[in-house]
Amino acid sequence: MTALLLTFAWAVPLSEREAGKVLDGGRDRGLLAHLDGKLGEEWTAAENFLANYTTPPRRRMLRKRRLSIRVGAVGLPCELVVTWHPAYHAMTLVLATTITGAAADGPSAEFDLAIAVLQSLQGRETANGENGLHGIYGEKTFPSLLKTVTHIFEDLTKGCGLTEGLSRKGWCAELRSHDGHPPAQRVAADPRPYYGLATSDEGWRFVPREVARDALGPSWGTRSFVAAYTMAGGIVCLNSKDSDYVEHQDELMRGLFGAAEPYFGIDSEIGGLDHGMLFILERVLIRMALADQWLASMKKAGSRTRLLRGSLDDILEMLHSVLPPEVDSLERRLVTSMGVERIIAQLDRQAEAMDEETRYAYENTVSARVTRLTVVTVVLTVVTIVLGVLQVLVSL
Numbered sequence: 001m002t003a004l005l006l007t008f009a010w011a012v013p014l015s016e017r018e019a020g021k022v023l024d025g026g027r028d029r030g031l032l033a034h035l036d037g038k039l040g041e042e043w044t045a046a047e048n049f050l051a052n053y054t055t056p057p058r059r060r061m062l063r064k065r066r067l068s069i070r071v072g073a074v075g076l077p078c079e080l081v082v083t084w085h086p087a088y089h090a091m092t093l094v095l096a097t098t099i100t101g102a103a104a105d106g107p108s109a110e111f112d113l114a115i116a117v118l119q120s121l122q123g124r125e126t127a128n129g130e131n132g133l134h135g136i137y138g139e140k141t142f143p144s145l146l147k148t149v150t151h152i153f154e155d156l157t158k159g160c161g162l163t164e165g166l167s168r169k170g171w172c173a174e175l176r177s178h179d180g181h182p183p184a185q186r187v188a189a190d191p192r193p194y195y196g197l198a199t200s201d202e203g204w205r206f207v208p209r210e211v212a213r214d215a216l217g218p219s220w221g222t223r224s225f226v227a228a229y230t231m232a233g234g235i236v237c238l239n240s241k242d243s244d245y246v247e248h249q250d251e252l253m254r255g256l257f258g259a260a261e262p263y264f265g266i267d268s269e270i271g272g273l274d275h276g277m278l279f280i281l282e283r284v285l286i287r288m289a290l291a292d293q294w295l296a297s298m299k300k301a302g303s304r305t306r307l308l309r310g311s312l313d314d315i316l317e318m319l320h321s322v323l324p325p326e327v328d329s330l331e332r333r334l335v336t337s338m339g340v341e342r343i344i345a346q347l348d349r350q351a352e353a354m355d356e357e358t359r360y361a362y363e364n365t366v367s368a369r370v371t372r373l374t375v376v377t378v379v380l381t382v383v384t385i386v387l388g389v390l391q392v393l394v395s396l
Helices: 016-028 037-050 109-121 145-156 184-189 192-199 209-216 243-257 274-299 309-317 325-337 340-395
Strands: 003-013 032-034 058-062 067-071 074-076 078-085 090-099 133-137 140-142 168-176 226-230 234-239
Touching (some): 003 145, 003 274, 016 058, 016 078, 109 145, 109 168, 184 209, 192 209, 226 274, 234 274, 325 340
Antiparallel strands (some): 003 168, 058 078, 067 133, 078 090
């Protein structure tokens, strides 16, 4: 059976002081708990194997039963993970849910339900109350999942004075099977439903196959059972890892290193955790959020902070890849697909303009000072000449 795993992520710039209020305040008010249990073990295994952080992220999860996704009377399992990234001074919120054939009704209905969830997470509201797709937080019911998560975000950041909201977003949709078959063949047979997941397009059935195929572009994957596609909204991944691969890797690691590598056995309910795609999505969204913050700060009247090109270099430097080279290539694809390069180019132009403005202001200042010194020098020269003439006249 194939499960459709959805993770939807947001990134928000956050200072260390604000992060302390969010994480510690969330804990004290009973909203957040440590990422533990099976979810915590899988997340730790993936990060330990794939990532190389100088300062590890601090991850927390919303306490059980505080958040739920419902379609009428049917509930979808979900988790909300809140992460502070100290190396980047940013926070990510990741909502994860799983859709199976049992939750949907009819052929390909899991794609339709997943796309409806994606649309709800982008703000589309239900018009038929609790009979439609809606979110529940605590005792409150919300007409869209975006309003639900926004309410949680406001609850967590209460008293922080944040002006940033949940504007930078993206998702990873992972179709998880266990047959070991090359998944790219399924996309080649009919790319339309995967295009629908990539674009949250409910009309995917009516998209010409060649249009869907061209839009998805070439797949990425370092294993025969993995195929990933990057789009403006995020990543669509087909992962058909089977027991043969897990057993082979387990035997190999035990023979060479004396112990199995937990990462190879991951069969997580968090889309994109396997192969590091979720980490890539987080980092790309953080880049976008930080670049947007710089652009906004430069456009504020009365606070045109000098942004030299060195400052832009600092932003890019601290976002150097911490992932293996083969995974890093997928990140570069996503950077292009989600338009980060355009934002960075805009920031680069702003930085260049402000550098030019800084140089112009410096040259004007130096020129004015040289002019004043010249005037003073001329005046002193004239005074010296006059005093000399007077001395000659007096001596006569």
